[in-house]
Amino acid sequence: MDDPALAKHKIQLTVNGQAREGEAEARKLLADFIREDLGLTGTHLGCEHGVCGACTVLMDGEPVRSCLLFAVQADGHELLTVEGLAPGPDQLHPIQEAFWECHGLQCGFCTPGFLLTIKAYLEENPDPTERQVREALAGNLCRCTGYQNIVKATLRAAELLRSASPA
């Protein structure tokens, strides 16, 4: 292949605690790399222009829109996707548990992005008010729930996480 744009670049990274590697064209989006090359289809694409937040993953602990990054930019970094959130098979993370309990999801397509946004947010602000949660989640779009139970689930998750690790 003569076209340098189509040349493959080697990418080494840590995904959900495991060392992974792959190859991708320079133009390949991180979201597509996660889904196609790493086989982790829990990360969803809702707009591919950085607005809806469905493709949010954590890179080195920070929420990023994987549709706005190229895969090569994740080289050497650490990713957490929705598949890595629960502590083990048949177990749920407290945020997932809270979403289940509070009916915080309907179609589930935007949910992985919310879960990871909320994880990073609650680490920063473990005891938020409802208004703070509403502002913190305003970068993620959900079309099913009217956000009512997402907000409720976030507050519930904060409660579960606080009781799991008392300050």
Place this chain on the structure above:
Amino acid sequence: MRRVEDPRLLTGHGLYLDDLSRPGLLHAAFVRSPHAHARIVRVDTLAARGIDLVLDGPALARQARPFGTRLDAPGYRPIDRPHLAVGRVRFVGEPVALVVADGAYRARDAAELVAVQYEPLPAVADARSALAAAVQLHEAAPGNVVLERELGSKGSVEAAFAEADLSVEIEIRHPRVVGLPIETRAVLADFDTVTGTLIVWSSTQAPIALREALGECLDIPLERVRVMVPDVGGGFGLKAQVFPEEIAVAAAAVRLGRPVKWIEDRLEHLAAATHARDTLVRVEAAATRRGEILAIRADVLCEVGAYGVHPYGPILEPMGTATMIPGPYMVSRYYCRARAVLTNAAPEGAYRGVGVVVAALAHEQLLDELARRLRLDPAEVRRRNLLRRNAFPYSSPTGHLYDSGSYDETLDRALKLVDYEHLRAEQARCRTAGRTLGIGIACYTEYTGMGSLTFRGRGMLSVPGHESAWLRLEPDGRLTASLSLPSLGQGLSTTLAQALADEFEVPLDWVSLIGTDTSLTPVGSGTFGSRGAVAGAGALRAASDRLKASLAPLAAELLEVDPADVDVTGGGARVRGAPERRVTLAHLAAFASQRRGSELEVVESYDPPLATFSNATHVAVVEVDVETGMVELVRYAVVEDCGPRINPMIVEGQVHGATAQGIGGALFEELVYDGNGQLLTASLMDYLVPTSAEVPGIQLEHVETPSPLTVGGYKGVGEGGTVGATAAVASAVADGLAPLGAHVNRLPLTPERVRALIRAARGQRMGDGGRGWG
């Protein structure tokens, strides 16, 4: 009751369309028109040589027939749509060619290599230029009018107006909006060349209609067309259509004998999936001095875009609005002219609350205007006109049969919930302090759970209207079912599993529902129009009754009694009057497996009634910043009545989500085309949907008035929130602005538009026509 589907979806193990793959998978991309209206001079695919497949309109037309939408509605002029444009494009985003390549990125690359030469034509950008008819979009629709229909008696309405104490008039426009599920449209088609079988997975609400359209368009016998529905990432009516893209992708798979996947991107979705609303309504009421409405006269003008949609045609929005403007009120005389005009814009289709959203917006604006004129409280004017509990069954002036309802009760409860008197006092206090509070009340009723009679009545002959369930007693005594109603994410899998578990009185984990797969699932219509719970529960009741009837003789034999003395219930069967004498479903299944001819697998269908009517009252409280035009929702309350609730948590989720979409249409969402038919809102930076920061907490209470017509008395709930919220928020803003002399006449009420209304009102009062007032 927690949802059964959630653990999978929460851990990233959902299986949506784009998560599916097949060996040898290819990807499709569409070449779309950049012009609103143009003649196609040439499609040059030479540069795309070496790509797996390039198909333009004429090439596809040789393989696939257009949709055979059967629509027999008075005043409708049938127009056709090619799956890929032939000779002419009629909206920005219309698919012109299909490109298939190895990988989604390569397909996009290849699409750019297709050179289409256009000769631009003048565009019909709005209703005014459509009706001026200087440009004709379809020969079959002279003057660009694709539907014109009159309802009711003009003469008797005019007589009422002549005799009435007073009349009031309002005009309101609802913007063009889009359903915008977070999962865009998506389809994967494969063709088994050995058996000649087409296998299609689609993110669809209407798998049966899709299967029939695939068979008909591609001339494949239906027994060799199989459609499956994976997890669906939201539908909201938008996916209740069969799309030309689905036919084109399937046609490519047939030609190539290989699997082909297409995932719509968001820009395509905004430009070329179906849009909705875009309706201008003028309504007048003749009334008594006490505020009792004697007659309503209405004019509905809907811009339906460039084509109809399959299987509904272009009539959903205008006819839904025209027939529901009388709403929950006692209106004995009604006349309406409804028109649908063609414009160079994306076709309009179903979207949550189709038709009824605009109808409720109109009737609630009208009631508010009547209240203002008579200096009556808006709640009081509603109370004087709402149909009372003893009015049912009520035959509306447009021929709808309202089966039951609790219109006055939901109004009273909602007012109590928000402490209405206190709110009005608070509003007055704010006003003296220079703050603008607005309170909006919306009462509505909507048709849900429609059956075949409704679709026949509308002339929609391509929509059967019934639903079916396949049900099997497994050898271990568990129950498995599959229904013609796919789940779209609203939780229908849980709702219907609960309905089935209730039929046999077994725990929820004793039943399982298999997603729609037409090789197993019997025929039906699909999940739309707030029909899922009503039609699904009905189909499961019918199938359960039949299975029970076949189990009763076996149970009787085991229990050594007459079959007539056996009840199949309580997780098995028992002797009537001696419930301790019982057998379990597992026992029955084991016994039956040794008997030839026992019917343990049944298919039954259910045809819902004409419709069953849900109702609700919404109350919205807004604060308007008159300097910036910003509208903030400070309070929101709903009291709804969808009859008995199978899963209260899921019902609440439906009301929440639908309400947010109504808030979107009232305050934020608008697809804007310029005078040349170019779409100006082609990204989510321009088309704004509500976020968690804009949607307030929603107080929600319920009234349960069972339908006398449906199984379980259930009524539909999926769409109502959107109907109530659009009207309530618009009323609230209008209520806040009224003392300033500003009149709301179109949505969405963006800061810019609110400022313009205030400026115009100030200008009028100052007599300078609004100039010079910032």
